[in-house]
Structures are given as structure tokens and as C-alpha cells.
Amino acid sequence: MGGVGSGWEDGGGEIMNSGPFLFCGILLALASSWWGVIVAPRLQFGLSSTVVPAETGQHYPAGRPGLAQQGAEVYRSEGCNTCHSQLVRPEGFGFDLALGWGRRRTVAQDYLRDNPVMLGSVRVGPDLANIATRMGFGDTNLQPVFVATQLKHLYHPRAVTARSVMPAYPYLFEKRAIHGRPSADALKLEGAFAPEAGFEIVPKPEARALAAYLLSLRSSVSLPEAPVIPPPTNQVAGAKTNSIPAPAAPAAKK
Ligand code: HEC
Numbered sequence: 001m002g003g004v005g006s007g008w009e010d011g012g013g014e015i016m017n018s019g020p021f022l023f024c025g026i027l028l029a030l031a032s033s034w035w036g037v038i039v040a041p042r043l044q045f046g047l048s049s050t051v052v053p054a055e056t057g058q059h060y061p062a063g064r065p066g067l068a069q070q071g072a073e074v075y076r077s078e079g080c081n082t083c084h085s086q087l088v089r090p091e092g093f094g095f096d097l098a099l100g101w102g103r104r105r106t107v108a109q110d111y112l113r114d115n116p117v118m119l120g121s122v123r124v125g126p127d128l129a130n131i132a133t134r135m136g137f138g139d140t141n142l143q144p145v146f147v148a149t150q151l152k153h154l155y156h157p158r159a160v161t162a163r164s165v166m167p168a169y170p171y172l173f174e175k176r177a178i179h180g181r182p183s184a185d186a187l188k189l190e191g192a193f194a195p196e197a198g199f200e201i202v203p204k205p206e207a208r209a210l211a212a213y214l215l216s217l218r219s220s221v222s223l224p225e226a227p228v229i230p231p232p233t234n235q236v237a238g239a240k241t242n243s244i245p246a247p248a249a250p251a252a253k254k
Pocket residue numbers: 075078079080081082083084124125126128131150157158161164165166167169210214
């Protein structure tokens with residue numbers, strides 16, 4: 001009996017002795033994951049602030065105007081990010097740049113003002129990281145056209161894109177009787193999408209905010225960590241790519 005007893009005691013003693021090692025191992029595992037998941041990203045991105053790219057000379061990213069900020073909430077509550085990503089993958093990781101979804105890949109800097117960041121992970125529809133610039137409406141004069149197109153598309157995607165599978169959001173709009181003159185912001189709808197005579201479709205504030213948000217989606221300014229391809233500069237090596245016409249060269253001597 002005594003022999004058996006001492007055997008048990010020996011076993012217990014071994015476990016007791018490895019206790020500090022176990023403790024250190026568990027502590028190390030916890031500490032390293034805490035470092036990797038919390039501290040390291042915090043050090044890497046937590047202190048990021050706006051930058052002033054040479055291309056624009058303005059702080060980037062600029063804060064969203066109030067209406068666009070409200071639109072971000074509508075985007076989130078309608079779940080637009082279940083079908084649309086806001087992430088342009090780098091070259092060699094898909095065809096995003098080839099599809100013209102961005103002038104460059106998107107980087108952490110682009111999302112500095114977003115809270116929460118609505119990256120999305122499924123692409124039933126096209127990426128929207130750059131929708132405003134992509135549709136050529138970065139130009140201030142054309143912004144009302146962009147907004148009108150987006151509103152019409154939200155009211156009924158097929159009124160803009162034939163056979164679109166994007167759901168319609170008619171509840172973001174109001175159908176009302178026209179008294180006197182039609183509203184300036186009534187949607188220009190044709191054919192089957194137009195309301196009956198004497199009625200008009202006008203956007204509710206949520207729809208207006210959502211369109212303003214879409215207009216604010218343009219992560220296309222050249223950044224040091226993600227230069228625009230091709231770079232928007234005139235100082236490219238070789239005169240062939242120079243977009244400013246070179247002064248007339250003196251006639252070649254013969
Ligand atoms: C069920 C998936 C789905 C949902 C949800 C969805 N979309 Fe779409 N979206 C699409 C598809 C598919 C297209 C491409 C066809 C088209 O242009 O209508 C598209 C196109 C677009 C476009 C035009 C993009 C381009 O490159 O021409 C915009 C802008 C857009 N969606 C915004 C939104 C917004 C804002 C919401 C939320 C209110 C939303 N979408 C919700 C599927 C979806």
C-alpha cells in the first residue's frame with residue numbers, strides 16, 4: 001500500500017512542479033494574442049491622421065458633409081453592404097483595377113473617417129469604394145446629374161439598368177399629387193416606372209442622404225502607400241507620356 005501511495009504522491013508532485021511552466025505558457029499565449037490583435041494594430045493605425053497629398057493640397061480624407069454622414073447610416077441600415085464592397089484590391093489580387101473600380105487600391109487611410117467601416121465581403125453588385133469618381137462625377141458641375149441618377153436607380157434599379165437584380169427602395173420615396181407645378185426634385189421617370197398622371201415621386205430625406213453618401217465615395221487621390229496607376233503627373237520619365245504639350249522643338253538640322 002505504501003508503495004502505491006508514494007507513486008500517487010510522486011505523480012502529484014510532478015504536476016505541481018509543472019504548474020509555473022503551465023502558467024507562463026498560458027500567460028505567453030494570452031499576451032501574444034493581445035499584442036497581435038489589439039496593441040500592434042493600434043500602434044500601426046491608431047495614431048493615423050489625415051494627410052495632405054500633393055495632388056490636391058487638401059487634407060485627406062476630408063470629413064463627410066453632414067448629409068452624407070446621415071447617408072452612411074441609411075446605407076448601413078438598408079444593408080447595402082450585404083451586396084456591395086468598398087474595397088479595391090491591389091494588382092495581382094483580382095481584377096478590381098482592370099474593371100476600373102478604382103484608380104488605385106484602397107488602403108487604411110481611406111477609411112479613417114468611417115465608423116464603422118463598411119467594407120462588405122460579398123459582391124453581388126459592383127464595388128462602390130469609388131462610385132462617384134468612377135462614374136465621372138467627381139466634377140462639381142456634374143454632381144446634380146450623379147445625384148439624380150442615383151435617386152432614380154434607388155427608386156427602381158431597372159429604370160436605370162435594364163435587368164438589374166438590385167432590389168428597389170421605393171419606401172425611401174414619396175408619391176404625391178401634383179398641386180400646381182411639379183417639384184423641382186421629382187424623379188424623371190419614363191414608361192412603366194412613371195407614376196400615373198397628376199402624381200410625382202419625390203425623394204424622402206433618407207434617399208437624399210443616401211445619394212449624398214454615394215457622392216462622397218471617392219477614394220482615388222494618390223497616396224504615397226498607394227499611388228494612382230498611372231501616376232497623375234507630368235514628370236514621368238520620357239516625353240511621350242507628358243500630357244502638357246512640349247514647346248515646339250526647333251526645326252531639326254539636316
Ligand atoms: C441584393 C443585392 C443588392 C443590394 C442589397 C443592393 N444592391 Fe446595389 N447593385 C446590385 C447589383 C446587382 C448592381 C448592378 C446592376 C445595377 O446597376 O443595377 C447594383 C448596382 C448599384 C450601383 C451602381 C454601381 C455601378 O457601378 O453602376 C449603386 C450606386 C448601388 N448599387 C447602390 C446600392 C445602395 C446604395 C444599396 C442600398 C440601399 C444597394 N445598392 C443595395 C445589387 C445590390
